[in-house]
Each structure stands twice: as structure tokens, then as C-alpha cells.
Amino acid sequence: MADLLNIEDLHLEFHTYDGVAKVLAGVDLKMQRGDVLGLVGETGCGKSMTALSVPRLIPMPPGKITEGRVTFDGEDILSKSEGEMETFRASHLGMIFQDPVTNLNPLFTIREQLVDSVLYQQARGQKVPGRWKGFMPSVRQLRAEAQERAVELMRLTGIPDGDKRIFEYPHQFSGGMRQRVLIAMALAGDPDLLIADEPTTALDVTIQAQILRLIRSLVKQLGLTVLLITHNLGVVARSCERVAVMYSGRVVEESPVRELFKNPKHPYTRGLINAVPQKDVSRGGLIGIPGMIPNLIDPPAGCRFHPRCEQAMEICRRQVPAAIAVGAEHKASCFLYPEDA
């Protein structure tokens, strides 16, 4: 099957007063239709930037893509005009963000915001029969239809009494319910790919469990493809099929979920898994990763992880390791593994 999303050797730089920050240094990522891919990494590793390069929402300047290709369903995204991008985003993409408070306008009711996004996506996306087909419905009729669709979306995302609550303002919704509203908005245009950027980070664990269950059920019901960005390995273990681990602007390991947790290959992945306080770790048994994430303006030469890596070798200081197959569908970028393995 052809790839739905293909990111190849993506390099992204940000020009700052201190110098050029090399935020992404050759990201490779492929997603097929129906995939649920978790993109994991710590603060500043470039996971959000990778995701934002798909809807091309990175501010340019100061950002600049210096190398690489992003294709979606065979179409080259980076060469599209801004107008084409708007159509593309409306018809193929849905995004949800971390903070459900700042992403809703407190001055408008949920109805106005949700109906607007339904109308916008219909008008831009051209997937839903347009308003010029057949006869021309009045604006009032359009809005009424859009409102029906909005209530339907609220039901789909598990908001009870959608037909009443649609008249309420964001502050009348709890954090979990606001996140559901945002998911409803993202689904308004019937997207192929849902990009969820830390969707549960601001929520309590019980609400997090509800939202993750919702995303999983949407994947089943609608056949969504999901790119889930998170720093929480537990969230990935619960809701994804494949994982890509990022470190300082590169994907260092990629594998099916079970394989990654049972048999992590890259030293960084191992460190990350060991750093999570788990069931059977006794007092003093938790192992962190020494040091801290590298400076992106002046990153270490060679493998960017080598200053923190216990197994660093001479070659790690000089060369950037390429992704090597270390198992079935399991790739790691590390010199510890021979090329032909």
C-alpha cells in the first residue's frame, strides 16, 4: 500500500539572534492509512516541529526548511501555494493541541465555533457536496445543516446533551469536555490524518484515560490515521501500534509498540524506558539519563546522543549513524548494530 504520509530527510532551521538552531536534522517518517503512530521524545527534540511541517504551520521566517521532502498521498506539500495549503488542510488534516483552554475562543459559544469550522471545512474541503451543487441553499439553511452536523460530531466525541450544550460557552465545559470539543472540530472536515499534539498532557489521569479511549474508538469507527505526539511512554504503550522515538531533531528508533518496549535497541530509548518509575522498581532503583538535551545551535558532532551515551564509541563522535534494520519493521540509528543485521 502506498504511504499516506512520507517525510524524507527533513531539515529545519530556525534563525535566532544567537545563531542558527538546527531543529530538525534529517527526519524520516512514513505513515500508512490506518496507522496509529506515536511520536515520542523529550522537550525540544523536534516532535511538534515534525508534526507541524505537515500542515506547514511552522512560521517562516524565522523557520526555514533547508532540505527534505514531505509528501501526502503522493502530493508534494512543500511546493504548494498558500491557497492550495488551505484547501489541503481543510480536506485532509485535523489537528488537536495540548491546551484545550487557549484553543477555544472564550467570547463565542461552542455552537458558533463548531459550526464555523464545519462550514469552513465544507467550503474549503469540497469533499462534502458544495453549496453550489443542485440548488443554492440560504445561509440560514446552511448554518442549520452545519449545526446538525456539529451536534452529530459532539455525540461522536462523547459529549452528552450536545443539542443543549452547544449553546454554552467554553468556560462552562471542563478540561476533558473542551478537549472533546476540539476533537469534534478536528473531525469536522472528515480528515484522513489526525495530528494530536500532546492531547492529554494538560488533563488528569482519569480524564486522560477517557480521551485515549475516545481516540482509539474513533480510529476503529472512522478508520482514522493518527499521529500521536507525546512525551509519555505510557500513553504510547496504551494507544499506538507503532512508535518513533525522537532525539534532538532525528528519529533514533522506530518499531511496533510491543517490540520497542520488550526489545529497545537504541541506548536513548532504553534510558527513556528505564527512567519511568514502574511497578517493580524499588527505592533508589530508578535510572535517569545523565546530562541534558543538547544545545540546538551548536549540537554535538556525530550522533547527537553520544555525550550522554554510556556505550559511545569513537565513531559516534565523528559520524551520524544511519537508520539500520535491527529486526522485523524495527529500525534504529546507532553504530552498536552492524549494517547487515
Place this chain on the structure above:
Amino acid sequence: MSRLLEINHLKKYFPIRGGLLNRRVADFRAVDDVSFTLQEGKTLGLVGESGSGKTTIGKCILRLLEPTSGQILYDGQDITHIKARELRRLRSEIQMIYQAPAASLNGRMTVGQIIGEPLWIHEKLRGDEARDRVLELMTVVGLKEEHYYRYPHEFSGGQQQRIGIARALAVQPRLIVLDEPTSALDVSVQAQILNLLQDLQDQFDLTYLFISHDLGVVRYMCDEVALLYLGKIVEVAKTEVIFEEPKHPYTQALISAIPEPDPDLQREEIIIRGDLSHAFPQKGCPFAPRCHAEKLASCDSVLPPLLEADRGHLVACHLHPALSASSASESP
């Protein structure tokens, strides 16, 4: 082993004002009748979702907030109403470490000044003497000597938290209230800080009140855990007991919701409905509207008291009557 801290029936109500003349129309019960004890040298975890009152309890202990009623005993002494002079002495014994390291450090002071300030206030140390102590503290928490003249913004989150820890340690406290010390940090850094806190506890005989919403971290750090729901304690027990045999339905749901990094883990996933709401019926169990367990008639009408359902295991739930039956839970 002695009781370092004892909290009896602590209440903190915030007024809700409204109506004509902005009168007090109702109370927001942030902390509602909470009692627990903390043994010297141990770590007690206070766990709950946002809005459960865990930070308010921490602030009441330091008297950063005045409790509405109740009693706080520190080392046998009632500190609920002591005056400013004594309070200052008390604060050299009880310190707090905050959640957002960047916001709790003054951006216009250097690291040396930040860590040195409590030394000046509490011990009148200045000059070289203070400087030596600050450098010593910095080594203890894993900062380098050259960081002395730097400003907080030059540090990463983990390093900033280390500065906050050094500042708290400066006055040689016995009790430290840790308010979500690692929730703003990445996991690899979180592990470093948690290990540092454990080392310091062993080294200086510290007692911790560990406030957190992350059960995984609590399981790693704490000897005992108290679970809060809407300002009330619903369950207290030793850490192993809480995680092996949780009794309260809320605890069970919370533990099943921990995202464990193990895809093979098979467990019953309890997903509770709705969310934390202070608009619960004032009678009955506050958790009743979201509860997934068997419902008794008394759930909606009688507030379940916190009773010893097993040895050293306190639960506030009608499903778990006290060890010696015939107790208060039976009476109407």
C-alpha cells in the same frame, strides 16, 4: 519513631462572594476535614486530581494560607495559630519546593543570592561564610561552582529545580513539602531529581510530604499514600497496600488509569464517568456520581467516614465497613 506532623480535622474554605454588597454567599470547600499523621524520616504522598485540595493542604502546613479550622501539630506543638516571630523560626524547620521551578525563582537574583537569602534571613550569615555554605549546598544538589553568578533563566528546568532544592535545604529543615516537584520535567530529568531527593532524605534525615498527581512517581517515592477527592481523604495506607489492594473505587480507577509503559500489561481498565465537580450533592459520598462500584442506598445520603477497614488501611467508603463492625458507618 515519632510523629513529626499531625493534622487534625483541617478545613480550608474559600468564600464565594456574590449578590448584593458582595456578601459571602457560599463556601468553596477546598480542604474539608482532613486528618493524617506523618512519621519522622518518612515520606507521605498526597495524591489527587487537580482541584482535590492537595496544594492547599501543603500551603496550610506552612501557614501560607490560614486554615479555616482544625489543628496542625508540628513536633507536638500546635502551630495553627502561632504568631509571626515563632512562625519565622518554624519556617526554618519546614520548607517547600514548588512545581514550576522557573516561576518560583526570582529572575533578577543570581543563583548565589537565591540560595544565600534564607541563610541571611534565618542565620544572619553573610560574606564569605555564606558563600562557602552556598557553594557547599550547590555541590550537594549537583550544581557546579561556576553557576554561582548565573541567573535562573540560564538553566534548564531540571537545573532550576536543583536550585529550588538547594534553597530549601539552606536552612536545614526537618520537613519539606514537595509540591509536584517533577511534573514540569522530562522523564529522564525527573528520574535524576527523584533520586537526588531520596539521597538527600537519607543524608539529612528529612521528612517529606510529597504532593503529586502522578501515581507512578508516588509509588516510587512514598512510604505511605493518602488519596484525596474533592478536599476529603478517601483512602490512606502503606504504598504497597494501596497499589496491591486498593479498596476505594476511586483509588481503583486511578490506579487502572496509570499509563504503564508496558503494552503487554493486561488489566481491567476502569474508566470513570464525568469529571471532578464541586457541584456534588452536599449529602452523601462526593464520589457517588462518578462511582463505578455497586451502589448502596447510603451512598447518596450518608457521608462515609474514614475508617480502618484493615490494619493500618483507612478507607472512606460504605462498601468497606470498619474492622470492628457495629461502627459509625452502620448508624443512620
